[in-house]
Every structure is written in C-alpha cells, then in structure tokens.
Amino acid sequence: MxxxxxxxxxxxxxxxxxxxxxxxxxxxxxxxxxxIRVESVSTKEFRAQKVQILDHTAIVFNSRHAIDHFFNLCNELRVAIPDDMKYFGLSEKIMLYIQKYVQYRKRKIFFGATGKWDDLVQIMAKHKTEKYLVPQSDVAGDEVSAMLEAKKLQHTECTMYRTVPxxxxxxxxxxxxxxxxxxxxxxxxxxxxxxxxxxxxxxxxxxxxxxxxxxxxxxxxxxxxxxxxxxxxxxxxxxxxxxxxx
Incomplete structure (x- = not known):
C-alpha cells in the first residue's frame, strides 16, 4: 500500500x-x-575554458536553464551581446523564454519543431556560415558534438552550468x-x-x-x-x- x-x-x-x-x-x-539543483560555473572556471563568446555569431540553447546561465554569466563577465547575434533552440517554448533577456525578433530566432537535436541540427545546417556557441552542463554527452561535426558546422561547446545534489x-x-x-x-x-x-x-x-x-x-x-x-x-x-x- x-x-x-x-x-x-x-x-x-x-x-x-x-x-x-x-x-x-x-x-x-x-x-x-x-x-538536484542547477548552478552556474564561476567566471574563473569559464575563463579557464578559453572560450571567447563574441567570436561566435549564433548561440544554441537546449533548455531555459541554458538561457538563464548564459545571460547571467555574460553579465558577470561584462560581455555585451550584439544586437545581430542569432539564437537557435530545441523548441519554440524554449526560445520564447529568451524574451526575458533580449527582444524577440523572428529574423534571428530559430527553433526545431520536434524538440529533438537531430531536427535542430538540420536547421542549423542551413546556416553553415554561422559560428555556433553551445552552452552545456557539466554532464553533457558526445552525441550533440557528433551531430554537429557530421554536418561540418563551426561550433564551440562550453560548460556554463552544472547539476549538484x-x-x-x-x-x-x-x-x-x-x-x-x-x-x-x-x-x-x-x-x-x-x-x-x-x-x-x-x-x-x-x-x-x-x-x-x-x-x-x-x-x-x-x-x-x-x-x-x-x-x-x-x-x-x-x-x-x-x-x-x-
């Protein structure tokens, strides 16, 4: 019972x-x-990854957590995101959340229809000239990296947040x-x-x-x-x- x-x-x-x-x-x-709870990596930990955010032309988000921690970390690092930055996300629901931080403009917001990575990667492949930054958690696997590499997309993966007990x-x-x-x-x-x-x-x-x-x-x-x-x-x-x- x-x-x-x-x-x-x-x-x-x-x-x-x-x-x-x-x-x-x-x-x-x-x-x-x-x-569990999700927390941002420190600015020191992020700098140690030697990732230059502004070297990229598009940011890829897999969750609202990723959006929160990306923009919060940018704020702590005093990195001003340019207005022409493009954003890609797994779903429309995730990308609507981005309005918390930036103005929602359809010409720079892209998302998949199914909420799955393989769908989003197909959309990203139509924008081959972009330099993608992919904020991830500390437990991200290799599956996403393999899909991006298979499409020969310029991308950088970085750890911006972690899950802790x-x-x-x-x-x-x-x-x-x-x-x-x-x-x-x-x-x-x-x-x-x-x-x-x-x-x-x-x-x-x-x-x-x-x-x-x-x-x-x-x-x-x-x-x-x-x-x-x-x-x-x-x-x-x-x-x-x-x-x-x-």
Whole structure:
C-alpha cells in the first residue's frame, strides 16, 4: 500500500496539478523536493575554458536553464551581446523564454519543431556560415558534438552550468515510494539512501537513462515512465497506484 511518495520535482504552482488529483483519489500524500539543483560555473572556471563568446555569431540553447546561465554569466563577465547575434533552440517554448533577456525578433530566432537535436541540427545546417556557441552542463554527452561535426558546422561547446545534489531529507522513514526524474537525481538518491537497494521503499523513475542509472547502482525499479499505456509520469503513477493500492 502506497501512502506517501517523495517526488524529485518542485511543488506545482497550481492546485490544479494532476498530482494533487492523484493524491485525493488514491489517498496518498505527495511530497515535492528537488534532488538536484542547477548552478552556474564561476567566471574563473569559464575563463579557464578559453572560450571567447563574441567570436561566435549564433548561440544554441537546449533548455531555459541554458538561457538563464548564459545571460547571467555574460553579465558577470561584462560581455555585451550584439544586437545581430542569432539564437537557435530545441523548441519554440524554449526560445520564447529568451524574451526575458533580449527582444524577440523572428529574423534571428530559430527553433526545431520536434524538440529533438537531430531536427535542430538540420536547421542549423542551413546556416553553415554561422559560428555556433553551445552552452552545456557539466554532464553533457558526445552525441550533440557528433551531430554537429557530421554536418561540418563551426561550433564551440562550453560548460556554463552544472547539476549538484540538493539538500536531501535525512531519512526516508515514512515514505513508501521515491521518484527521481533524471540520471543526476538517481545518483543523488543512490548516494543519500543506500537502503533503497533492499527494496523496502519502492522506486519509480522517468526515462530509460534514469532507470539504467538506478539499476547500475543496484536499486530495483518498481515503476518506469513513460510507457505505451501512459506517456506521462502522472499517468504512469495512476496506473501503478490503481494496481498497488487495490
């Protein structure tokens, strides 16, 4: 019987979140606590990478985190971004966020339709003369670099932010289930709660990479989202609660 769940996400701003509907329907308590947080690298760390931002004509963003940390770091470095700088992003939603920092002009904003890198790289390939700067986290893989190189695009990848473990509850006493959403979150709970290996507290997760990270740490995965039946975490969790709490 699942009575209390720890979820590695910020608490929803709206009471209309489906998580609260699940809590009411199945009589469970849902506690929200991010397992990781994102922080900028220091200006000293960035300078050590020997990357000259203004040597580039276009910036590529994969998330709102990337946008925030890019512009915040530019501010700290006192780098004034020219008005003719172009911006590329994985999705329209990400690129609309850029209005927080610069005026949104369609002639210099480009984004993919699917939210996937291979789609965006096809668009970037139509602008071969651009010199792309790709701000990334410290855990970025080689997949993006390989796609850019395959298209012979001039680009520089740089680390502008990192994920670090958040302060965690000292114990999982009272919890019946814990749900990380990212590989970094999976690592955080594996380090904080070795007791999860015994399976007494169930572990759910989002994404194949997160599931594999848990399994590599010796933690059994009781519920994995998304699935064919339920593409969202809340949908997957509802099916799980229906079966478990019957």
């Amino acid at each position: 699942i009575k209390k769940i720890l979820i590695s996400q910020p608490k929803p701003a709206s009471d209309k979140s489906p998580y609260f509907d699940l809590a009411k329907t199945y009589g469970v308590e849902v506690v929200f606590h991010p397992f 958040n302060d965690m509850p000292k114990t999982l006493e009272g919890y019946d289930m814990v749900i990380p959403f990212t590989p970094s979150g999976a690592i955080a709970i594996a380090d904080a709660y070795p007791c999860l290996k015994d399976g007494n507290v169930l572990v759910g997760c989002f994404g194949k990479n997160t599931a594999q990270t848990l399994k590599d740490a010796g933690i059994p995965v009781a519920m994995e989202a998304p699935s064919v039946q339920a593409p969202s975490m809340t949908g997957t969790l509802e099916l799980f609660l229906k079966e478990t709490n019957q």
